[in-house]
Amino acid sequence: MADAARPAPPDLTGEPPPPPGIEAFALMRRLEAPGRRFGHAGGPDQEPARLGQEIRLGPAAREVARFSPAEGDSPARIALEITGLFGPEGPMPLHLSRRMLERMSERWFAGSAQPEPGADRAFLEFCNLLQHRMMALYYRAFAEAQPALAADHGREGRLAAMIAALAGLGLPGSAEALDDPAPALRHATGLAGQVRSPEVLAALLSDLLDAPVRVAEFVPYWQDIPAALASRLGRAHAGLGRGAMLGPRVYQPQARAEITVGPLPLAQYRRLAEEGAERAALRRLLRFAMGEEIGFDLRLVLAAPEVPPPALGRGPALGRTGWLGDGAARDRDDLRLPLDERQVA
Template identity: 30%
Template sequence: MASQIRNQNSVVAMLKDLQQEPYKYDFYQFVRLIECMYPDKQRFGYSVKPSDDAIRMGQLPFLQFAPAAIATFEANADYPAALKVFFFGLFGPNGPLPIHLTEFARNRSNIARDPTLAEFADLFHHRLLSLFYRAWADKEPTVQLDRPQNDRFSFYVGSLLGIAERSQQQRDGISDHAKLHFAIHMGGSTKHASGLIAILHAYFQVPIAVEEFVGEWLTIPKDSLCYLNTDQQTGQLGVSATAGKRSWQCMHKFRIVAGPLDLQQFESLLPNGEKITAFSDLVKNYIGFEFKWDLNLVLKKNEVPTARLGKDSWLGWNSWLAIKNRTNDARDMFIDLEKNL
């Protein structure tokens, strides 16, 4: 209830300022503010009837060159608010009508108090100004975000990442806007280490490095083991013959090194930390499931805690034996997220 009152008060204050000093606003800025004040109304240029719009727009008959974009703005409870502009319309020195018609419309409005001609022209001005504004607004990503449910640029950029449709959004711990922000990396056909470093560093604000070609032992499936005098496909010397049940390979795995970190950052990326799920989701969004990887957390030497009885510490995760005059950062934390998440 309090937030509604504050919002109402801010709208009233803004409308008052728009009426008192309309000339200090740009036309696009002015109409955008009006759209934000009335989110229940149709966006200008998309409405079917003028009554669907928040305000009525028109041109003030004026014989001089436009001194500003906005002429007047009047808001009254008895009739729709009206915005009058200088720069665009049928009248004035830059308008298509003969100048004497501008003078006639001005005299009828100001002297005879008969604005019939000007208001008739405003029937066309309202629609033309609405389309004029819409042509600008539809190409501005920030303006589209004023109403996220109708954001066209999220659909355009999301199509590069495979998250354009509603059914493809909000599927993990990373917000869709964060994915759109990294579209230049995630939407590329080539996934490289520098792209992954840029994404993780920008999102988590910690130093990131990538070690490529990290080796490990892979278990050979039984049907691929080498048996003497059984299968020529698995027993060709120098081609497919192997000795043992495991093979050392380094083409399928890499390591992400995060740090040096302070203790709070370090604990947030442990398997029970608050950021580790987002970390894992972000990496999977970038590389998919083709490669295997693990995480090496590096803790600053002056942040290394000492294990003590009764202290809230996790054995093997954030506790070390006391070492006097530690000279190096702690680099012995390796986490296989496939096993620990």
């Protein structure tokens, strides 16, 4: 709204101009875009703005002396007061700054097409060509050390590379083992340790499936003994108290865990009950986080309101989505599926 003291701006739909007194780094952060970042984009014509210095002899009263938005083929320009080669804080002798100000105080006519005189800024603009890169790298050094600024650029920033390394996805091509690396990145701190707790695994899988997940440890099962390792009298693996085993399999209580997912809606329950993309993604993420040392079972829980009534024909499948009696009385957790090739009992 406009009033007598402050008229309305001519256009309210475009990018708002930077406020007076804005910090230099805050302005440069606002101008950055994907593929156009100070100190990373390549040549000056590929960066968000051209950087330069405003000459002065006294202390800096502000950080940004002047900002000119981009117009047509002309890039945006930022004149800074807080850094550069010249001025009281610059490394160049002070008499060069004084000489620049003297030349800028003189007025020159550019010809008949420009009747008004202009300041002689040739030497200053030439020096700005040289120190543009220095100023851009100065900002880049600051931005790379600030996680909040690195988060602005998604997976292109240094922070994203650090998080990927913590999650085990830092090497090229490592993320291809997962259908969606986002859950692993969100739980990078839990994956950074050598030991994976049940709570970390449950949170990771719950993020992937968008459903409640519980992990039960030490689920016993019967493990088949390969024929080459079976005990034979008078041969290998026959020492009592050492390697002798009676029978073709052994009771194993410490190499398996059970993952309980649910309560689930019927549609997601059916997708996980079948060998499809969703269960394959679960298996890949599970192997990425836990390796091959531990076997896993998947127990699916169907929410009580989603239990279908028993019907003959093309209705629910017995043993998976069909139950006799009052199926909606409680959540159904009868279905348990192995996620590997180990025998389960």
